[in-house]
Amino acid sequence: MEQPTRRGIIVTLAGAIAAELMARGQRTPQPMPSPNAPRNENVPAGLDGADIPVKNGETVIPPATWMEIKSEAQKLLETATDFKKRVDRTNLSATLALPLVKEAHEIEKLAKKIQKQMKR
Numbered sequence: 001m002e003q004p005t006r007r008g009i010i011v012t013l014a015g016a017i018a019a020e021l022m023a024r025g026q027r028t029p030q031p032m033p034s035p036n037a038p039r040n041e042n043v044p045a046g047l048d049g050a051d052i053p054v055k056n057g058e059t060v061i062p063p064a065t066w067m068e069i070k071s072e073a074q075k076l077l078e079t080a081t082d083f084k085k086r087v088d089r090t091n092l093s094a095t096l097a098l099p100l101v102k103e104a105h106e107i108e109k110l111a112k113k114i115q116k117q118m119k120r
Helices: 006-024 063-089 098-119
Strands: none
Touching: 063 098
C-alpha cells in the first residue's frame, strides 16, 4: 500500500470540512433593522412617534397652536409679498442689496418656524 502524500491528506481534510459545513447548514447573516428606521412605513418622515394627539383616527391640533400657525402664515405671506414687490423694483443689472438678502433669510426662518410648529 502506498503512503498518502501531504497534498492528498489536505484535500481529504478540506473535503471533510466542506461536507461538515454543508451538513450544518451555514446560513448567511440576516440584516439588522436600523434603530433609526421608522416603525411604520406609512408615516411621513420625521412624524413617526410624534406626540400628535389623535381622535377618531384624525390628528388633533390644539386651537392655540392652530391660531399661532395661522398668524405666522399670514405674516409670512405679507413678508413674501413685500419682498417680491421690492425685488421687482430692483435694477436687474445691479447686485441685490444687502437688506433684500437679509429679508430673504428672515422669510426662510419664518417658514421653518411654521414647519416646525406643524410637526408638533
